[in-house]
Amino acid sequence: MDRLTSQPRAALPVDTTQVFELLPDAWLILDERFEVVLANARYREMTGVILADIQGRSIYDINQFGSQSQRELRRSWLDSMLPGLVPGENRLSPLIRYDTPTPNASDGALTPRFWQVRTSMIDGGAERAPMIGMCVMDVSDSIAVTERDQRERAKLRSQARLRQVLVDEANAELRVHREQLRQALEFAHIGAWELDPATGAIEGTEQCKVNLGLAPTDVLTQTLLFDELVDEADRVRVNEAMNRALAERDHFEVEFRVTWPDRSVHWILLRGLGRYQPGDTLKAIIGFTLDITSRKEAELEQRAIAESEKRAREHSDEVARAMDHFVTAVSHELRSPLGAILSWTTLLQRAADPSHVARAAGVIERNAHQLSHMVDDLLDSGAIATGKLSVNLAPVDLGALAGNVAEDIRMTAETKGLRLVVGELAPCVVMADQSRMKQVAWNLLSNAVKFCAQGEVEVSVTVKGQQVELMVRDTGCGIEPDALARIFERFRQINPESGGRVAGLGLGLWLVKHLVDLHQGSVRAESPGRGCGSRFVVTLPVYR
Structure with missing residues (x-):
């Protein structure tokens, strides 16, 4: 047993003809005259021939199926692959179309086919002449796939080009519409804007900035617009209008003033609308501005x-x-x-x-x-109304003048049951028309007596710094607060509590005011109200 295993094994004989027959590719063996020596099973199956039909025949003469032009092209194609081939050289042919009979077709119809061959020289040794091995490859399916892919790619490219053409046309139309809109907005002096709530930045057109008094290169922000450019008197109203509209998901429209760099005031109409994301988050606020100064004026x-x-x-x-x-x-x-x-x-x-x-x-x-x-x-009154009343000014002691007028009216007061009280009458000099100043004092005292049913009437003259005051006080019917502003009007008479009319034309206090004005002074009326009496004070500058 050991002796048997130690002996070398004999090599198994290899039948090259059988191996050639089983090759998966289609092969032909040609001699030096390019005549077919062998054709394996794959080749015979692919071309539908038997070995006896092609063996011993020239490669140029077999498979004559295509048109005359295809046959000539096939001959040229073989000429480029066979003659001049040397041992060790391999050649790969270009693709060639050569039509072959359609399987199971009785009318002799041909099927378009594409072929490619690879040739190489086979050394036959010392005893045999060299032969040529030719691997014949039917690449029709791959060509069909390639052509289909190319058609699909071409179709896709065509569709892409079509889509691009459509996009380009849409973009061109959009640009035209945008340009038309821009021209229309510029013609109407309307400026467009968009506010980003996250950053506070405002993208505004050139006209929008012009309307707000800004330069085209100025940066517009929410703070600049609503807290600086909008007139201070309008800011609260503008912000409330915008916030209320955004809270209600509605548009807002508000007018406000802006001051341009040249100090001119312009009225601006601001209109806006919020844009929201699916989660109701405010995405942006868009709107327009319009200078409505002419219309507002x-x-x-x-x-x-x-x-x-x-x-x-x-x-x-x-x-x-x-x-x-x-x-x-x-x-x-x-x-x-x-x-x-x-x-x-x-x-x-x-x-x-x-x-x-x-x-x-x-x-x-x-x-x-x-x-x-x-x-x-x-x-x-007629002279005052026409501007013709004049005064002649001269130094006058107002205290003495008031005392004299009080004495003149004392009898009238006492006859009516009133007590006339003469308070401090400080000696003081004023620049006045004596007769007109008497008229002032008389009208005040006579009015006090007229509208006082009981009690007292007081008159005094006091000096306060550079001013002197003539005061007339009574405990009469008094004057309601809303009537004090009208007490010095012409023909105006405030009725007493009883509602009865007191004699007079309603010119006394109106004359007093205008006469005091002519003396560069002032007069005022004071009263706590009905039934509480009244107090009239004339103020004049002291003469120095």
Whole structure:
């Protein structure tokens, strides 16, 4: 056993013909005249021939199926692969189309096929001439796949080009529309903007920045727009309008003022709308600006004209009512003293009793003085209304003047049961028209006596720094706060609590105000209210 295993094994004989027959590729063996020596099973199966049909025949003569042009091309193709082949050399042919009969077809139809061959020289040794091995490859399927891929790629490229063409056309149309929109916005002076809530940055068109008084290169932000450019008086209103609209998912529209670098004020209309992400998160705010200065100025002008016309109508109505009141008051006030004068004059003519004569003379004199005062007030009011009233200024002791006027009116006050109190009468000199200043003091004191049913009337003159104050106080009916602003109007008379009318034309305080104004002074009225009395203070500069 050991002897057997130690002996070398004999080599197994190899049948090269059988190996050749089993090769997976299609092979032909040619001799030096390019005649077929062998063809393996794969070749015979691929071409549908038997070995006897092609053995001993030239490779140029077999498989004559294609058209004449294909046959000539096949010959040239073989010429490039066979002649001149040397041992050890391998050649790979280019692709060639050569049609072959369609399997199981009785009409002799040909199927387009593509071929490629690889040739090499086989050394036959010392005893045999060299032969040529030719591997024939049918690449039709791969070519079909390649062509299909190429067609698919071409189709995809065509579709891509079509899509690109469509995209380019859409982009071109979009650019045209954008340009048309830009031109339209510029023509209308409308600026577009978009605010990013996350960063506060605002992308605005050039017209938008121009509307806000900015240069085209300026950077626009939320803080700059809403906290600086918007006029301070409009900021709260603008921010509230925007925040309210965003909270309600609605648009906002608000007008505000901006001041341009040249200090001119412009009115801007701002309109905006929020854009939201799927989770209701605010993504952006978009909108436009429009300079509405001309329209707003016209609107404000029309509003001012309307307000002016309204005030004019109200003033006209007020004047008409005042005139009616004036006519009624003058008629009443003139009729009373005139009636008394006429009545007592008639009595004088009929009565011879001396006591009646003295009494009649007193009544006639008193009513004549009343008529004289009313006529003087009317003449002065006309002169003031036409700007013709003038004053002759000279140094006047206001304290002495007030004391004299108080003594003149004392009898009237005491006759009515009032106590006239003369307070401090500081000696002080003012530049005044003595007769006009007496008229001021008389009107204030006579008014106090007229509207005071009981109690007292006080007059005083005091010096306070560079000013002197003439004060007249009474404990009469008083003045309500809302009437204080109108107390110095012409023909204005505030009725006492009883509602009865007090004699007078309603010119006294109006004359006082205008006479004091002519003396570069001021007058004011004070009263806690109805039934609490009143206080009038005339302030004049001290003469130095």
